[in-house]
Amino acid sequence: MSNLNTHELTELFQKQEGPCLSLYQATHRSHPENAQDVIRFKNLVKDLENSLKSTYPKIETQSLLKPYYDLADNTDFWQHTLDGLVVLSNEHSFKVFHLQRPTPDFAVVSDSWHLKPLLRQLQTQDRYQVLCLSRATVALYEGNRDGLDSLIFEQAFPDTIEKALDPDQILEFNRPNAYNLGPATDPAPAMGQVHTTRKDETDAEVERFFRVVDKAVTDHVSQHSGLPLLLVCLPEHQGIFRKVSRNTHLVEQGISIDPGALTVQQLSQRAWEIMQPVAAQRVQDVVARFKKDHGTGLASDNLDLILPATLEDRVDTLLVDADQRIAGRVCRETQTIQYQPNFDAPDVEDVLDDVAEMVVRRGGKVMVVPSQYMPTQTGIAAIYRY
Secondary structure, three states, X not given: OOOOOHHHHHHHHOOOOOOEEEEEEEOOOOOOHHHHHHHHHHHHHHHHHHHHHHHOOOOOHHHHHXXXXXXXXXXXXXXXXXXXXXXXXXXXXXXXXXXXXXXXXXXXXXXXXXXXXXXXXXXXXXXXXXXXXOOOEEEEEEEEOOEEEEEEEOOOOOOEHHHHOOHHHHHHXXXXXXXXXXXXXXXXXXXXXXXXXXOOOOHHHHHHHHHHHHHHHHHHHXXXXXXXXXXXXXXXXXXXXXXXXXXXXXXXXXXXXXXXXXXXXXXXXXXXXXXXXXXXXXXXXXXXXXXXXXXXXXXXOOHHHHHHHHHOOOEEEEEEEOOOOOEEEEEOOOOEEEEOOOOOOOXXXXXXXXXXXXXHHOOOEEEEEOHHHOOOOOOEEEEEOO
């Protein structure tokens, strides 16, 4: 499993060695809805096989498809899916992503991975993370306006005070470490009732624990995800953690309660009450900047002008309408767009997604936002570097 974040996506955009296999599928969290997921997955793998044989007749298909067959046979995997699944692979790599929003089913083989649907999900602006903290334990969640899921780490993650204050554990955790998303249990673990083998943690030990947690979350979560982080803990722990924290993604307002007193659903509802205006403010700040620069030559809502600016590495920030698609083909050589009436032809793409992908490849920022927040009617708004 791989974690979906900006750093991972940037690496995926790097030139890959084909054939590159891309599989997208909507999945379900529970029975009986998820009973058909593996069958649909196998059908999509069959589409990949047929595409490989027709497009790359000299390639040995079985070695490329074996990881897909193995995944199809993994019963435990299919019992812990979220709302969507993405599998990207080639001869050297096999990456699996759980998505918190559904995706249309399709499978394609080409010289590069099909990443635009992944980009759109990643750049949606209602995503955030939650840090649930007690004096001896920690849990992390990631979510959006619709709900929360658990961040699942390797064993060495310092999620208890024992691990955090054990020098051998910290050395182990300081090696490269990734996390995955998984369904959150409901009700949430009663963190205040978790018993540790340490009898009476002193205030000094608790502060040391919080320092280790802050460093681990900052280095291994926030710096990669770039998402705002909401702190949930008792009032006295809010002050201690914020005093030691160096995490620039930690939002000012937290939830002052023992996390164990909330179910995941209650946690999600209370978190979104705080995060909704935070997410809206992030967009409003960029919109204000766009309006200030619009008309000065440093911003534009004209897609035909934004495309050449993108190809010239001049786009710093791009706003894309989450509810709009524009059919067409991008011609990089002439820096023009051939608009189409619909998406019926196989080589017709969403031009908004195409331009967004180009911006990310060139180190720019992309924000996918609902229509009501967009400052333009064209589906796009760009702020230039110069």
